Amino acid sequence: xxxxxxxxxxxxxxxxxxxxxxxxxxxxxxxxxxxxxxxxxxxxxxxxxxxxxxxxxxxxxxxxxxxxxxxxxxxxxxxxxxxxxxxxxxxxxxxxxxxxxxxxxxxxxxxxxxxxxxxxxxxxxxxxxxxxxxxxxxxxxxxxxxxxxxxxxxxxxxxxxxxxxxxxxxxxxxxxxxxxxxxxxxxxxxxxxxxxxxxxxxxxxxxxxxxxxxxxxxxxxxxxxxxxxxxxxxxxxxxxxxxxxxxxxxxxxxxxxxxxxxxxxxxxxxxxxxxxxxxxxxxxxxxxxxxxxxxxxxxxxxxxxxxxxxxxxxxxxxxxxxxxxxxxxxxxxxxxxxxxxxxxxxxx
Amino acid sequence: xxxxxxxxxxxxxxxxxxxxxxxxxxxxxxxxxxxxxxxxxxxxxxxxxxxxxxxxxxxxxxxxxxxxxxxxxxxxxxxxxxxxxxxxxxxxxxxxxxxxxxxxxxxxxxxxxxxxxxxxxxxxxxxxxxxxxxxxxxxxxxxxxx
Numbered sequence: 427x428x429x430x431x432x433x434x435x436x437x438x439x440x441x442x443x444x445x446x447x448x449x450x451x452x453x454x455x456x457x458x459x460x461x462x463x464x465x466x467x468x469x470x471x472x473x474x475x476x477x478x479x480x481x482x483x484x485x486x487x488x489x490x491x492x493x494x495x496x497x498x499x500x501x502x503x504x505x506x507x508x509x510x511x512x513x514x515x516x517x518x519x520x521x522x523x524x525x526x527x528x529x530x531x532x533x534x535x536x537x538x539x540x541x542x543x544x545x546x547x548x549x550x551x552x553x554x555x556x557x558x559x560x561x562x563x564x565x566x567x568x569x570x571x572x573x574x575x576x577x578x579x580x581x582x583x584x585x586x587x588x589x590x591x592x593x594x595x596x597x598x599x600x601x602x603x604x605x606x607x608x609x610x611x612x613x614x615x616x617x618x619x620x621x622x623x624x625x626x627x628x629x630x631x632x633x634x635x636x637x638x639x640x641x642x643x644x645x646x647x648x649x650x651x652x653x654x655x656x657x658x659x660x661x662x663x664x665x666x667x668x669x670x671x672x673x674x675x676x677x678x679x680x681x682x683x684x685x686x687x688x689x690x691x692x693x694x695x696x697x698x699x700x701x702x703x704x705x706x707x708x709x710x711x712x713x714x715x716x717x718x719x720x721x722x723x724x725x726x727x728x729x730x731x732x733x734x735x736x737x738x739x740x741x742x743x744x745x746x747x748x749x750x751x752x753x754x755x756x757x758x759x760x761x762x763x764x765x766x767x768x769x770x771x772x773x774x
Numbered sequence: 775x776x777x778x779x780x781x782x783x784x785x786x787x788x789x790x791x792x793x794x795x796x797x798x799x800x801x802x803x804x805x806x807x808x809x810x811x812x813x814x815x816x817x818x819x820x821x822x823x824x825x826x827x828x829x830x831x832x833x834x835x836x837x838x839x840x841x842x843x844x845x846x847x848x849x850x851x852x853x854x855x856x857x858x859x860x861x862x863x864x865x866x867x868x869x870x871x872x873x874x875x876x877x878x879x880x881x882x883x884x885x886x887x888x889x890x891x892x893x894x895x896x897x898x899x900x901x902x903x904x905x906x907x908x909x910x911x912x913x914x915x916x917x918x919x920x
Contacts, residue, residue: 453779453780454779454780454782454783455780455783456780476870476873476874476877476895477877477892477895478899479893479895479896479899481899481900481903484909485907495892509885509886509889510885510886510889510890511885511888511889513889514889514890514892514893514896517893518896521896521900530909531909531910533910540909540910540911541912541913542912542913545901545904545908545909545912546856546901548904549897549900549901549904550897552900553896553897558787559783559787561827561830562783562786562787562827565823565826565827566779566823568819568823570823570826573836575838575839575890576838577890577893577894578838578839578841578845578849579845579846579848579849579852579853579894581849581852581853581856581894581897582897583897599788599791600787600791601784601787601788601790601791602784604787605784605787612909613909613910
């Protein structure tokens with residue numbers, strides 16, 4: 427990747443301030459997972475290389491932050507100049523904390539989306555969270571005068587903001603989606619958005635049982651997994667709007683189909699194809715329970731196989747069947763790490 | 775009783791959402807609801823930061839800053855980098871070059887705007903990282919056309 431890094435001494439003021447900020451991020455939005463190893467690295471940029479803001483490494487659990495753009499601004503609560511550079515530094519901390527405090531993958535979830543689009547959505551969500559919760563985070567952390575300007579250009583933040591606004595409503599608000607998605611897993615963000623659509627627009631149509639709810643969400647996901655998620659086209663003035671309009675049309679059409687289906691009292695879930703059919707293979711019919719994103723459990727075999735098997739996929743649904751290699755990362759199970767415990771690793 | 779910072783954060787987000795959606799919402803009532811979430815015996819620090827955020831609810835949001843042509847140029851580079859075709863390696867190279875160009879533009883911008891222009895590289899940098907080491911197999915492969 428270029429550049430070098432060095433471990434920030436746990437005894438340093440910078441390290442202690444990062445730990446404090448990480449704790450604030452967790453306090454305002456607790457999650458069931460903490461993947462941070464407790465190791466903080468300083469990224470140094472060699473001459474001629476573009477600087478890097480930072481990263482969370484899911485293999486080691488280490489967090490790296492720029493020695494130029496981020497770490498010098500973690501000064502702690504103190505009067506002084508609070509310019510946009512400090513705002514972007516704190517936003518980077520919040521972005522990396524978002525990644526570190528949720529699982530990325532969810533291989534056992536039928537509605538997990540494990541595609542390029544999902545990678546884009548995961549990054550878009552981390553940026554979205556960093557902007558949406560910035561003020562609360564900064565003020566709670568003792569930086570009341572630091573500010574962050576909302577991005578004024580098409581890109582992941584704008585696309586995510588538009589998508590969240592589209593799916594939100596009186597039953598499940600934007601704030602409720604944000605709160606849910608912060609807990610992850612990242613591969614379930616599309617499912618969490620689809621859940622907003624079901625709750626807000628199909629409240630009286632889709633039965634409350636998890637089989638029907640999950641099938642409806644599965645049918646809605648392809649409408650949102652726009653092919654341009656990771657690649658918003660050039661001509662910025664038009665690209666974000668174009669994607670938003672296309673998604674809106676696809677969502678509206680799919681909502682109508684689901685509503686029409688259930689008004690016929692079919693007695694079985696909407697015939698949708700799960701985005702992650704490999705979840706069925708990973709969860710053999712041996713009675714192993716699969717958890718759903720809300721933390722409930724139910725038998726893996728049965729409904730999921732039924733609504734996946736032999737039935738025509740929803741019109742317009744994209745049949746993505748990623749070949750899940752054995753080297754795929756992530757266990758999907760919740761992991762707790764003590765930030766002060768060192769560098770124990772749970773991922774291959 | 776300690777402050778439930780999660781509950782407060784969620785309630786604050788709901789209040790902001792209500793105010794944005796309906797300008798006729800009673801701001802004072804929203805503020806009262808939030809104050810009720812802060813226990814009388816909460817820590818002084820928790821009282822301090824929650825009070826700041828509650829007070830700010832009544833303030834008009836700041837106007838978006840005027841942006842220069844440099845900001846627009848950087849935004850265009852940012853968007854074009856995500857539209858890159860080709861192999862994974864080529865997409866990584868495109869994102870990297872875009873970051874280099876955006877940082878160069880930031881050097882020409884005034885201090886306030888420079889930080890926000892530089893920040894456009896953060897999603898590109900993370901996208902590069904995801905392409906290099908995705909958590910699941912992704913379309914296209916290293917060194918091959920996609």
